[in-house]
Amino acid sequence: MVEELAQADDAVAACVDDAAWALAEDELVAALDAAHRLEQRLAAVTLALVREIDGRGTARAQGASSTAVWLRERLRLTVPAARRLVDLAAALDTGNPGVRAALANGDITVDQARVIADTVATAHTTAGAQAADKAVGVLTDWASQFDPTLLRKLGTRILDHVAPDIADAAAHAALEAEARRASRDRHLTLSTLSDGRLRLTGVLDSETAGLLRAAIDPLTAPNGPDDPRTPGQRRHDALADLCRLTLRTTDLPEHGGDPAQIVVTTSFDALARQLDAGTLDTGFHLTAETVRRLACDATILPAVLNSTGQPLDVGRQRRLITGPLRRALVLRDRGCAFPGCDRPPRWCDAHHIHHWADGGTTNLANAVLLCGHHHRHLHHNDWTVRLAGDGHPEFIPPAWLDPNQIPRRNHYHHRT
Incomplete structure (x- = not known):
């Protein structure tokens, strides 16, 4: 087998260097079909090898805690992906020869094989081996027409076709099985990049997906027709808003004996003169302008150091706008005070x-409520804010936007 796979590798390597642009259109499509078919057949080989390695206990013999962990190191997979590979290999090896053969022939994809194996397992549990065998044939036929997502939806009613007498009871069992699979496959991975950013990957179960959408969707709407942010950037900013809101509650458990918060370390000179200095408690750096913006937020704990590196002021959030002062600010502004914004006070x-x-005081006359988006906007653009004679905030647009720089107010919160 090793020799044959080496020959196949050489053949594929030769194709990599071939000029696809020189193919006629029918040849191009045929080559794509052939490559895709080969990919599925190789996947069948891979699954057979994974099953044998798992059955022999090779991973544990080599010091790994499980085959999935061993595959992560060997093939550089994520643990959830490796676990799904092990599970599918086991499913195809025990009671699914028809699915294994369809994959080996290139008639179905790996994702379709996973859907069929899950569906057939449910059919076997609820209706017996004969119904399961019929389900393999029906689902394999459907796989030539439908992608894995639609195939899974159709599979929830497979017993209507192979065992109609028990289909209703089986539909309930299938729903429960789907819930178990969703619970099994749920995961969230946080990968720190070299510059301090974070990559989020994962799969949410249906309930959690509903919770996230309910919480994040209202926050992803564009801030007017001229909002330059992409949909992905708006979702990013909405997640940040959710985190800020959560940190403002008192319901989070303590972490290491302290309330949930992030710590930013900077020198007073860097903060006052806006030099490029600031460090998160995770060790990554921020610009001083970002630190100045974060210092406005009561969920941030700035640790200000003097010239010798000694803490000058830790716990500065106690001197920020909290308690009765914040309540007075909410009563005055009623939400984000930036013109045209409808975000409520809790955001x-x-x-x-x-x-x-810069010497500013912490009082009602020196404060204004801003949502996360407009807080960032004010710190990074040429807008300015002041309190008018009646004590309400007004915003001066930059000259490039309004040459007359006529002050603007938020009328949204004061319409009633």
Whole structure:
């Protein structure tokens, strides 16, 4: 087998260097079909090898805690992907020769094989071996027409075709099986990149997916027709808003004896003069402008150091706009005060109009409520904010936007 796979590898390597642009259109499509078919047949070989390695206990013999962990190191897979590979290999080896043969022939894809194996297992449990055998044939035929997602939906009613007398009872069992699979496959991976950013990957179960969508969808709407953010950037900012809101609650458990918070370390000179200095408690750096913006937020714990590196002020959030002062600010602004914004108070930061690092005081006359988006916007653009004679905030647009720089107000929260 090793020699034959080496020959196949050489053949595929030769194709990599071939000029696809020189193929006629029918040859191009035929080559794509052949490559895809070969990919599925190789997957069948891979699954057979994984099953044998798992059955022999090779992973544990080599010091790994499980075959999935061993595959992660050997093939550089994620553990959830490796676990799904092991599970599918076992499913095809025990009671699914028809599915294994269809994959080996290139008639179905790996994802379709996983759907068919799951569906057939449910059919076997609820209706017996004969119904399961019929289900393999029906689902394999459907696989030539439908993608894995639609195939799974159709599979929830497979017993209507192979055992109609028990289909209703089986539909309930299939729903429960789907719930178990969703619970089994749920995961969230947080991968720290070299520059401090975080890559999120994962699969949410249906309930959690519904919770996330319900929470995040209202926050992803564009801020007007001129919002330059992409949909992905809006979802990113919505997730940040959710995190800020959560940190403002008192319901989170303590972490290491402290309330849930992030810590930013900087020197006072860097903060006051806006030099490029600031470090998260995770060890990654931030610009001083970002630190100044974060310092407005009561969920951030700034640790300000003097010139010798000694802590000057830790726990600065106690001097920010909290308690009765924040309640007074909410009563005055009723939400984000930026013109045209409708975000409610719970989504807002208390921003110092005259920054505290520049000598600004912490009082109602030096504060304004801003949502996360407009808080960032104010710190990174040429807008300015002040309190008018009646004590309400007004915003001065930059000259490039309005040459007359006529002050603007938020009228959304004061319509009633």
